[in-house]
Amino acid sequence: VKAKGKDVKAKGKDVKAKGKDVKAKGKDVTDDVAEAPDVAEAPDMAEAPDVKVEDNNDGTHTCTIVPWAVGRYVMNVLWNGEHIDGGPFALNIKPNEVITGLELQNETFYVGVPHTMTVNCDFAENYKFKLLCLPASGAEIVIEPIQGKSAFKCEITPQLPGPHELRVLCNGNHILGSPFLVQFEDECGALYCNLVSSSIEQHEVGQPVEFVVSTKGAGEGTLTAEVQNLDSGAIFPVMVVRLEERDHYKMEFTPGQSNKYLLAVKFNGKHIVGSPFSLEFSEPQDTNHRQVEGEGLTVAVVDKPNTFILHMGGDEGDFQVLISGDSNMKGPHTFRRNNGIYEIMYTPSREGDIQVTVIWNGEHIHNSPFKVPCCRPSNPMHFSIEGPPTETHAGRETVFKVSAKQDVHRGVMSVSVKSSSGKTVNGSVNTLTKQEHVCTLPPLNTGTHEVSVRWNGKEVQGSPFSLTVMDHPLLNKIKVEGRGLTNGIVGKECEFTVDTCEGGVGTLNVHLQGPKGAVRVNLRKHPSNDRMIVVTYTPIEEGDHKLIVLWSGVPIPGSPFLATIATT
Numbered sequence: 001v002k003a004k005g006k007d008v009k010a011k012g013k014d015v016k017a018k019g020k021d022v023k024a025k026g027k028d029v030t031d032d033v034a035e036a037p038d039v040a041e042a043p044d045m046a047e048a049p050d051v052k053v054e055d056n057n058d059g060t061h062t063c064t065i066v067p068w069a070v071g072r073y074v075m076n077v078l079w080n081g082e083h084i085d086g087g088p089f090a091l092n093i094k095p096n097e098v099i100t101g102l103e104l105q106n107e108t109f110y111v112g113v114p115h116t117m118t119v120n121c122d123f124a125e126n127y128k129f130k131l132l133c134l135p136a137s138g139a140e141i142v143i144e145p146i147q148g149k150s151a152f153k154c155e156i157t158p159q160l161p162g163p164h165e166l167r168v169l170c171n172g173n174h175i176l177g178s179p180f181l182v183q184f185e186d187e188c189g190a191l192y193c194n195l196v197s198s199s200i201e202q203h204e205v206g207q208p209v210e211f212v213v214s215t216k217g218a219g220e221g222t223l224t225a226e227v228q229n230l231d232s233g234a235i236f237p238v239m240v241v242r243l244e245e246r247d248h249y250k251m252e253f254t255p256g257q258s259n260k261y262l263l264a265v266k267f268n269g270k271h272i273v274g275s276p277f278s279l280e281f282s283e284p285q286d287t288n289h290r291q292v293e294g295e296g297l298t299v300a301v302v303d304k305p306n307t308f309i310l311h312m313g314g315d316e317g318d319f320q321v322l323i324s325g326d327s328n329m330k331g332p333h334t335f336r337r338n339n340g341i342y343e344i345m346y347t348p349s350r351e352g353d354i355q356v357t358v359i360w361n362g363e364h365i366h367n368s369p370f371k372v373p374c375c376r377p378s379n380p381m382h383f384s385i386e387g388p389p390t391e392t393h394a395g396r397e398t399v400f401k402v403s404a405k406q407d408v409h410r411g412v413m414s415v416s417v418k419s420s421s422g423k424t425v426n427g428s429v430n431t432l433t434k435q436e437h438v439c440t441l442p443p444l445n446t447g448t449h450e451v452s453v454r455w456n457g458k459e460v461q462g463s464p465f466s467l468t469v470m471d472h473p474l475l476n477k478i479k480v481e482g483r484g485l486t487n488g489i490v491g492k493e494c495e496f497t498v499d500t501c502e503g504g505v506g507t508l509n510v511h512l513q514g515p516k517g518a519v520r521v522n523l524r525k526h527p528s529n530d531r532m533i534v535v536t537y538t539p540i541e542e543g544d545h546k547l548i549v550l551w552s553g554v555p556i557p558g559s560p561f562l563a564t565i566a567t568t
Helices: none
Strands: 009-010 036-039 050-055 061-066 071-076 075-079 090-094 115-120 131-136 138-147 153-159 162-170 180-187 196-197 209-214 225-227 235-237 238-242 248-254 261-269 276-281 291-293 305-313 319-324 330-336 341-347 352-360 370-376 383-386 391-393 398-404 411-420 423-426 428-433 436-441 447-455 465-470 479-481 486-489 493-497 507-514 517-519 522-526 529-537 543-551 559-566
Touching: 036 411, 071 493, 131 138, 131 153, 162 428, 225 238, 225 248, 319 330, 383 447, 398 522, 411 428, 447 479
Parallel strands: 391 465, 486 559
Antiparallel strands: 009 075, 036 131, 050 061, 071 090, 115 153, 131 162, 138 153, 162 180, 196 209, 209 248, 225 235, 225 261, 238 248, 261 276, 291 305, 305 341, 319 352, 330 341, 352 370, 383 398, 398 436, 411 423, 411 447, 428 436, 447 465, 479 493, 493 529, 507 517, 507 543, 522 529, 543 559
16 A cells, blocks of 8 residues: 555454355254253354554555455555545455364374364354264363464363264354264273284184284283184183283284184273284184074064074074063064074064063073064165265274254164175164264174165165275384474475385375364375375474374374474
8 A cells, every 4th residue: 555644544443344154064963962962162253353554664554454254355445534546445355275173083082081172263254163072971071262363272071982973063064074973982001002913814723823912102001802703702811921022912812613703902991903803714614503683683663574583503402582572562473494594573563672582492592682672664765874984994893974864753773784704793873863873883804795774674875885894904014204203393394204015905194283283294105116105294383293194094103293393
């Protein structure tokens, strides 16, 4: 702005924003919550834009305006109370590329430990900020505005473990990435423990299985292990011996004739990285066993025939099926199929819970009796699977969300997975609200599996779908090096490399959390080696930065790394 005098004034009150509030995709989810969530709301942060005028002492003045939101502004520049030529001026403020620095999917939340995060809401007016935690579990939430910035400091202290959904709302709308599915964990040092070496990949009958576990950095605690025969369900202890090398333990067990096992290694009662481990050996599976399966043991539809299957294998004996809780029920009726397989059918007459008991030779079979809820028919097509997972790794749980498009009647959601061999395993369902559910599949063996999600016994939209289970990533084979892991200078590009050559099949993710939020990270392949990844970032603030390196979603040994950033 050029003028002949020094009395140029810019009046802050004349600067007005005419644009609309910028809203992230998603709806206000505070109205459809079945029970009151854990919630905290920040005070209003609406302020007039900052206006500053400086005399350059050369016949010109510099006017600086700091807008608080995107949109169109009217800028009035006055000389002796009158507009200068061309005024008033229109100013259009556009958002930057990054709308928020908040990333929660790969964050770890521990029960009883405050977890602090910073949320930037630079591009919404009249900041109505809210953080909700579902389901309600007594989590303590504190929100404080950061003075001088359109940002909030959020602190959440979980009280109960389990899967939760965090909804971060600005002006009633989700910020980018919200809602976030997170896991509240019991506090322990299990994340620092990892498998060092093993012979569990190959095994011959009669030979012991040995492996070594490192607890370096985990602190004081107890390391335990057990192995489960997936065919019989029997659980056996694993011998644990402390080695001369500090924080290293040798474990050993001898499997039986079955070929599928699940190895659980825990530190202070919590699974270590990668646990439970899925083991599969070459011995043929013993098919001479009894089991019962089917949707009729999970949920039943009133006034409709419901069935389940009883596998007797080659066993001889008498079995009984008893159903109580509905005096007007039709059945149960038994139909004999081939090879010792029986189909059981029954028709409930009312809503409520019933008890299904299966007895063989006077004793309950595994998991009997079964508690089965009975519900009225409803349309399963009201539900859809949000981003169904297509790949996962052996030994890891698989979590996904299922939501309803509209209000639904009372009912039960179930999830199961069927392997290529035909074996079916049930998963678990955690209800967030009446219309939102989180499904969790247990650790699976490698191969292609079919996942089925049902509402009151009927497939929902998008079900069934295929899930490919790959070998567990070899975390200990991932190598990282470079100065960017430990230090750097503000405004200067920092670099380090990640060598995944021996890490098996997997996906590399790197996240950087600075003092004021997430920092952009760039990954590119090394020109001479496709499995060598070059990671670069340019810090904009001094202080400690946390580098999280994940291989197929699991932190590698040593992660997170702490990089100290200085100004010079």
